[in-house]
Amino acid sequence: MTTESAVEAVEAGEIPVLKGTGEGDLSQQVTRKYLIGKTQEELEGIALSFGEQKYRGKQMHQLIYKNKIRTVKELAQIPKQLRDAMESAGWNIGRSPIHHVATSKDGTVKILLRLDDSRLVEAVGIPVKDKEGNAKLTVCVSSQVGCALKCAFCATGKGGFARNLKSHEIVDQVLTIEDIFRQRVTNIVFMGMGEPLMNLEAVLNAHRTINKELLIGQRMMTISTVGVPNTIRRLAAHKLQSTLAISLHAPNQDLRSQIVPSAKGYPLDALLEDCKYYFETTGRRLSFEYTLLAGVNDQREHAEELATLLHQWDLGRHVNIIPYNPIADSEFERPTKARVLAFVETLSKRRVTTSVRVTRGLDANAACGQLRNEFQKTPLQAPMELSVPA
DSSP states (O other), X not given: OOHHHHHHHHHTTSSOOOSSOOSOOOOTTSOOEEOTTOOHHHHHHHHHHTTOOTHHHHHHHXXXXXXXXXXXXXXXXXXXXXXXXXXXXXXXXXXXOEEEEEEOTTSOEEEEEEOTTSOEEEEEEEEEEOTTOOEEEEEEEOSEEEOSSOOTTOHHHHTBEEEEOOHHHHHHHHHHHHHHHTSOOOEEEEOSSSOXXXXXXXXXXXXXXXXXXXXXXXXXXXXXXXXXXXXXHHHHTTOOSSEEEEEOOOSSHHHHHHHOGGGGGSOHHHHHHHHHHHHHHHOOOOEEEEEEOTTTTOSHHHHHHHHHHHHHTTOTTEEEEEEXXXXXXXXXXXXXXXXXXXXXXXXXXXXXXXEEOOOOOGGGTOSXXXXXXXXXXXXXXXXXXXXXXX
16 A cells, blocks of 8 residues: 555545544443454353354454454444444443554554553554565564653653553554555554563463464564563563564663663663574574664774674674764764764674665654654653563
8 A cells, every 4th residue: 555545545534543542432340451462262151141142253263353443333234222332331442542653755654552551652654675676565563652761862762661562552553553444454563652671461362462463473573672570581471483583782881871871770781691592592593783883883893892792692683773863952963874884884794694674654753652742742751660571
């Protein structure tokens, strides 16, 4: 789907852009429950609990994940009596209305979803063609409303932290991008707003739903983390086939702690020791992300030091170089193309495989948190202090 047709679909009302909280006004006494995330077997159990036949669950599964309906009222194949009973019991699909859509000349589409509590969260759809010319669609999903880690160069951190996303709110981002593009999503990257490993349970539940219900392969998904104590080893226990990407951004502890404040409590050696454990436990090689900041971490000596570090830990298989995507009110600048190429060349000479991320959506504020910050001028405050998982 082209950028123009995506916008036209929204403007024509084919893809709802709502100002309310979405589905059904329920009594405050009724606990809201969500169907997104349920397996076919669980949906069959729900149907049986209302005295209906088991096959109604299969119908619901098809309508939710294939037809991508947005409300219980749209469960057209289900008897009205069952729909009404489910709504009265607090069941919702779990879809959020689109608050805003921003499109880029390169085809990237960025959306803001308005959640039940009126918080805004971002997702990005990135269409590309592979070497054979086949259309691919990657979704960059958010895992939190904001982020508490406040990396120095990140727009999301500047916008503050409100709460973790629920698993259905993560899956909904994928469904909405598919709605807009009218195309199947092929790749998922947990690289949007928030730190995925600080919301590990919801991320794992969303990962399962995307894999088992939306049928997107685990190897087509990447989970990115700046590093949170006690979580990489917990993630390793699940032995996912997805890629774990470590947001490194510096080749030594001193520089990293300046760029990534949370690194002060999670030293680089401890992080890499956990990375080594992850590889030994899962057999899956990690990748490393390195945002190049002009004059800060982009010199040849930084590349030399990075190569030495990764070879020392036998983790030097792949580094994804990310030229900084400028944001408002930032002290950092994007490096020159020559500086990027010199950094890559230095790593390559040291036998470290590199790739340079192609910048997408600059005219759509596609860097994490940028679009949300446009619509929410006051930084969010968490309702309670965020704790590091034990």
